[in-house]
Amino acid sequence: MKRGPLGFVFQVYMACQSMLIVLIGAIPEYHIEQGDHSNYEELIKHVTFTEDVNSIVTEWFLLKQQAYKVSLAGSLFFAGVLVGNVFFGPLSDKIGRKPVFLTALFFEVVFGYATAFAPSYEVFALSRLLVGLMNGGMSLVCFVLTQEYVGKAYWAMTGTLTNMTFAVGIALFGALGYYIRPWRTLATAANSPGVLFFLLCVTLPESPRWLYSRGYTEKAEEVLQYIAVRNGNSNAAAKVKLRMCPGSVRTGNQGNNGPGFLDLFTHTVLRRRTVMLMYVWYSCSLVYYGLTMNASEDSGNRYFSVAMYGLVELPAYPLCIYFINKQWAGRRKTMASFLGLAGLSCLCTMLVPVNAGALFNATSLALLGKLLVSAAFNIVYVYTTELYPTTIRNAGLGVCSMSCRVGGILAPFVPSMRDLHTSMPFMVFCLSGISAGCLGLLLPETLNKPVTETLDELSSSAYHRIVETEEENI
Numbered sequence: 001m002k003r004g005p006l007g008f009v010f011q012v013y014m015a016c017q018s019m020l021i022v023l024i025g026a027i028p029e030y031h032i033e034q035g036d037h038s039n040y041e042e043l044i045k046h047v048t049f050t051e052d053v054n055s056i057v058t059e060w061f062l063l064k065q066q067a068y069k070v071s072l073a074g075s076l077f078f079a080g081v082l083v084g085n086v087f088f089g090p091l092s093d094k095i096g097r098k099p100v101f102l103t104a105l106f107f108e109v110v111f112g113y114a115t116a117f118a119p120s121y122e123v124f125a126l127s128r129l130l131v132g133l134m135n136g137g138m139s140l141v142c143f144v145l146t147q148e149y150v151g152k153a154y155w156a157m158t159g160t161l162t163n164m165t166f167a168v169g170i171a172l173f174g175a176l177g178y179y180i181r182p183w184r185t186l187a188t189a190a191n192s193p194g195v196l197f198f199l200l201c202v203t204l205p206e207s208p209r210w211l212y213s214r215g216y217t218e219k220a221e222e223v224l225q226y227i228a229v230r231n232g233n234s235n236a237a238a239k240v241k242l243r244m245c246p247g248s249v250r251t252g253n254q255g256n257n258g259p260g261f262l263d264l265f266t267h268t269v270l271r272r273r274t275v276m277l278m279y280v281w282y283s284c285s286l287v288y289y290g291l292t293m294n295a296s297e298d299s300g301n302r303y304f305s306v307a308m309y310g311l312v313e314l315p316a317y318p319l320c321i322y323f324i325n326k327q328w329a330g331r332r333k334t335m336a337s338f339l340g341l342a343g344l345s346c347l348c349t350m351l352v353p354v355n356a357g358a359l360f361n362a363t364s365l366a367l368l369g370k371l372l373v374s375a376a377f378n379i380v381y382v383y384t385t386e387l388y389p390t391t392i393r394n395a396g397l398g399v400c401s402m403s404c405r406v407g408g409i410l411a412p413f414v415p416s417m418r419d420l421h422t423s424m425p426f427m428v429f430c431l432s433g434i435s436a437g438c439l440g441l442l443l444p445e446t447l448n449k450p451v452t453e454t455l456d457e458l459s460s461s462a463y464h465r466i467v468e469t470e471e472e473n474i
Contacts, residue, residue, distance in 0.1 A: 136401070332441060
């Protein structure tokens with residue numbers, strides 16, 4: 001589909017929103033002159049910023065006892081992301097991918113401008129919470145929608161390209177921040193592409209897989225014919241004919257009833273997969289952010305650091321594309337291997353001195369671990385998409401992403417375990433990565449397996465016979 005790249009480029013916008021607080025919340029160097037510091041109002045009168053930085057810190061003097069508000073704004077964003085993951089995922093399974101995606105995108109743009117023009121910190125913090133709420137749900141729906149526009153044979157490639165573009169977006173945001181220093185102008189510039197993306201996405205069709213799974217066979221055929229024509233394949237468009245999906249949930253009620261959030265934990269097969277995937281997602285997040293926080297501080301400027309934060313992930317994605325499509329590796333083994341190696345990198349980071357050598361030192365091992373866990377993160381997105389049926393795919397991704405955010409929230413508290421023993425933080429990251437890798441090996445392989453559309457297909461013995469037959473023929 002010729003508009004497929006739109007889904008990839010859209011990740012740049014979401015990356016800018018996710019990383020926004022890093023630059024607009026920058027804390028510059030400052031000096032406090034001697035004087036009456038009896039209260040905060042008197043204190044800020046004696047503050048002199050010695051670095052040319054324009055941020056929310058310099059505008060609202062978020063220093064000393066008010067410094068926590070910068071971190072709070074970042075936490076509110078990710079809290080919103082967590083809630084958005086849980087709310088929008090099941091909603092898009094119920095009413096469709098496109099309406100949920102467009103609604104969330106529209107309000108994220110609106111709240112993004114509220115961030116840029118916030119008259120006070122309180123309004124700013126509320127806007128970040130609401131942007132996170134929309135961003136959390138929209139990112140999942142966008143990922144699933146991009147996957148469902150193409151055949152399963154391309155899911156690994158589209159999923160990898162989507163995540164790779166997000167990493168590129170982080171690097172581009174660092175460059176944008178370098179050239180646009182005033183924080184309000186930077187927030188406006190980072191948010192404005194959302195308007196263009198919204199206008200372009202209005203004409204996108206609904207997911208044909210969702211339509212088919214809900215019993216709208218004719219509409220699914222129309223979408224597939226439209227995609228074929230847009231791809232320049234008019235002959236294939238005329239041949240598109242679908243059979244009624246077994247177990248589809250339309251049944252004369254406009255398709256609003258069907259599997260929901262609770263089925264993830266009440267359905268026998270889904271419950272096992274969901275619990276395992278939640279821990280894998282949690283561990284990916286914990287190890288990723290843990291390595292980020294424990295890596296040696298960069299001596300360069302903050303804009304370069306933001307760019308490197310994204311660029312260091314790029315080598316992981318070609319590795320993913322290569323390994324997960326190999327029969328001897330597949331999704332399951334590759335994901336487990338990357339997680340296990342990331343855990344071992346944490347262990348080695350603890351054992352190797354910081355100045356052990358030009359290449360082999362704690363910093364390089366930490367960056368290697370970050371690369372490895374980035375690869376695992378990428379695979380778990382693709383793998384989770386393939387493990388859930390279409391009718392409940394977004395709900396499953398939402399729950400898994402929720403556990404991912406919990407890992408990110410807890411990661412900053414792990415370094416405090418140094419009070420018990422200096423090796424404790426890295427032992428936690430090590431054990432988390434290795435245990436998640438081992439648990440991931442208990443999940444089924446999805447490479448070259450048929451995609452389930454409904455819960456009936458997932459449970460039916462006929463479906464499992466198809467899988468077994470395919471395994472025998474490979």
